[in-house]
Each structure stands twice: as structure tokens, then as C-alpha cells.
Amino acid sequence: MSTEHCNNPLHADYYADDSAHYTAEVIENVEVAQATWRIRFRCPDMAAKCKPGQFIMLKITDRDDPLIGRPLAVFDVIGDANGVPTDLEAVYLVKGNLTTRLVDVVAGQYLDVWGPLGNGFLPQETRHLIMVAGGIGQTPFVTLAREYLGLANYDRDCPQAQKVTLCYGARNEHLLAGVDTFESVAGLDVRLCTDDGSRGHHGLVTELLEQVLSEDKEAHGSSEGTRVVCCGPEPMMEAVAKVSKSWAVQCQVSLETPMACGIGICFTCVTKVVQNDGSWDYKRTCVEGPVFDASKIVWH
Numbered sequence: 482m483s484t485e486h487c488n489n490p491l492h493a494d495y496y497a498d499d500s501a502h503y504t505a506e507v508i509e510n511v512e513v514a515q516a517t518w519r520i521r522f523r524c525p526d527m528a529a530k531c532k533p534g535q536f537i538m539l540k541i542t543d544r545d546d547p548l549i550g551r552p553l554a555v556f557d558v559i560g561d562a563n564g565v566p567t568d569l570e571a572v573y574l575v576k577g578n579l580t581t582r583l584v585d586v587v588a589g590q591y592l593d594v595w596g597p598l599g600n601g602f603l604p605q606e607t608r609h610l611i612m613v614a615g616g617i618g619q620t621p622f623v624t625l626a627r628e629y630l631g632l633a634n635y636d637r638d639c640p641q642a643q644k645v646t647l648c649y650g651a652r653n654e655h656l657l658a659g660v661d662t663f664e665s666v667a668g669l670d671v672r673l674c675t676d677d678g679s680r681g682h683h684g685l686v687t688e689l690l691e692q693v694l695s696e697d698k699e700a701h702g703s704s705e706g707t708r709v710v711c712c713g714p715e716p717m718m719e720a721v722a723k724v725s726k727s728w729a730v731q732c733q734v735s736l737e738t739p740m741a742c743g744i745g746i747c748f749t750c751v752t753k754v755v756q757n758d759g760s761w762d763y764k765r766t767c768v769e770g771p772v773f774d775a776s777k778i779v780w781h
């Protein structure tokens with residue numbers, strides 16, 4: 482958006498400096514689970530810049546309804562035969578104005594895409610990274626898993642974890658989306674659960690998390706070096722934050738608050754975050770997030 486880096490954290494440019502608007506050709510748009518689709522589009526510039534946990538604002542080119550883009554996490558970065566990143570993928574749940582129209586988009590059509598946006602997950606020394614996803618909240622985790630397993634196809638210093646686990650829960654097996662992609666990540670420990678028991682553990686994803694934390698502590702004598710990252714419906718993220726706290730394990734959440742501009746201007750996306758002095762202040766999820774320290778979020 483600008484050519485020189487802005488040094489003022491109150492300005493949107495400070496965060497969104499590296500992002501730009503692209504018109505991207507759709508390569509593929511396929512249904513991957515119940516009411517859940519994966520769309521791939523060609524955008525080599527953005528594909529080369531995207532980091533785990535960042536998102537895009539997306540709209541269908543030449544369509545005015547919806548007028549503004551919608552935020553979607555970057556699900557995967559696809560490379561050409563030489564491994565050079567060319568395409569991006571998003572996985573979306575069919576929900577409202579944009580997504581009900583997006584399912585009709587076919588290869589060769591165009592999307593307006595702004596990105597990459599948001600802070601994403603910063604590289605951190607971690608022994609065991611546990612990624613906890615609920616509903617459509619698995620979308621930021623494929624690239625994060627690859628990064629911590631040393632399989633990323635871009636250059637960023639990220640300490641490798643000894644182990645990376647995905648705990649992924651949905652209401653039933655038909656709503657679990659992208660499991661094959663996660664299972665194709667070499668070394669990733671994939672644990673599934675469903676509310677109705679149709680696949681994986683019969684129960685809540687927090688129960689899976691407790692199980693993984695317990696195994697981890699048994700194997701290592703303590704939970705030191707273990708870190709939880711989480712994305713999904715807000716009550717589930719709050720519950721995961723609580724479990725993590727009870728195990729004295731650091732937890733970060735990737736919030737999915739509704740957004741209008743995506744670049745720090747409109748303040749539709751604010752969330753209450755605790756400050757150093759104990760008071761809370763509004764932070765913009767689009768530029769100061771979407772990833773936050775879970776212990777700092779005021780959930781209600």
C-alpha cells in the first residue's frame with residue numbers, strides 16, 4: 482500500500498504495509514465437506530509473502546453484492562513444479578452474502594483479493610505446538626504446521642518444534658474439512674473429534690486437548706515448551722484458553738470478528754484486550770490481530 486515502511490503503530494500502514502490489492506484468476510473451486518468449499522486462485526506476489534495466520538479480504542470481481550470483501554484465512558500456499566509459490570487457497574463455509582455466491586464461481590473467473598493482512602503467528606521457540614480448531618477454525622493451521630515441522634516453502638526463521646499436533650473438532654464427520662490436507666503434512670499428529678461421535682473422539686475438542694496435554698506431560702515430566710494455538714467459535718476459544726491456563730500453557734487465539742475494511746480504518750472489528758495496567762482497551766482484530774494472547778482477551 483505504501484512504498485516506505487510506516488513506523489507509527491497507530492497508522493494502518495504500520496501493519497498493512499506489505500499488503501496490496503490483486504485481481505486473481507480462479508484456478509479451482511471445489512466442495513470439500515458439507516457446505517464447505519476450497520477455492521484456489523493465482524496470485525504469485527501474495528503467495529510469496531503470506532505467513533501462517535494471515536488472512537485476505539476477498540470479493541468477486543465485477544459484482545457489487547456484497548460491496549465489500551470478506552475476511553478468509555489463507556488455508557494453503559501452492560507452489561509450481563520448482564516449489565515457487567504461485568497460488569493461494571481459502572476454505573470457506575457457505576454462510577451469507579459472499580459465500581453463497583462464491584460457490585458458483587468457476588475456473589477462469591476473477592476475484593478481488595487484498596492481502597496478506599494481519600499479524601499472523603509470530604515464530605516462537607516451542608517444543609510441542611498444539612493447534613486446536615473448531616468448526617471452520619482449522620483454516621489457519623496447515624501453513625503453521627508446515628512451518629513448525631520445517632516444511633515451509635518460504636524463507637522465515639522459525640524454530641522447529643519437536644512435535645506438532647492438530648486437535649480438530651466439528652459437529653459431525655461431514656463438516657470436517659481439509660483433513661486429507663492435514664494428513665498429508667509429514668509428521669503432523671492429527672486428532673479428530675465430533676459432537677455425535679461419527680468420526681474420531683466422541684466429544685468436545687477441549688477433551689482432546691486435555692488428552693494431548695496429559696500425554697505430553699507424562700512423556701516429558703512437565704508441560705514446559707508446550708504451546709497452544711486456537712481458532713474457532715468464540716465460546717470454544719474461551720474454553721480452550723481456560724484449559725490452557727489450568728495447565729499453565731501459553732495460548733494464542735486467532736479471532737474471527739466480523740470486518741469491513743480489513744486494514745485498520747473502520748473499527749468494526751474491535752475486541753477488548755487487557756493492557757499492562759490491568760484496564761482494557763479496544764484493539765482492531767484486522768491489524769493488531771487476528772492472533773492475540775488468549776490470557777489478554779476480555780471474553781464477555
Ligand SMILES: Cc1cc2nc3c(=O)[nH]c(=O)nc-3n(C[C@H](O)[C@H](O)[C@H](O)COP(=O)(O)OP(=O)(O)OC[C@H]3O[C@@H](n4cnc5c(N)ncnc54)[C@H](O)[C@@H]3O)c2cc1C
Binds near residue numbers: 551552574576579580
Ligand atoms: C481473520 C478472519 C479469518 C476468517 N477465516 C475464515 C475462513 O477461513 N473460512 C470461513 O469460512 N470463514 C472465515 N472467517 C469468517 C468469515 O469472514 C465470515 O463468516 C463472513 O461473514 C462470511 O461472509 P458472507 O458474506 O458469506 O456472510 P455474511 O453475509 O457477512 O454474514 C452471514 C452471517 O454471519 C454473521 N457474521 C459475519 N461475520 C461473522 C464472524 N466473523 N463470526 C460470526 N458471525 C459472523 C453475520 O452477522 C450474518 O449473520 C474469517 C473471519 C476473520 C475475521
Ligand code: FES
Binds near residue numbers: 741
Ligand atoms: S475491519 Fe476496519 S478497522 Fe478492522
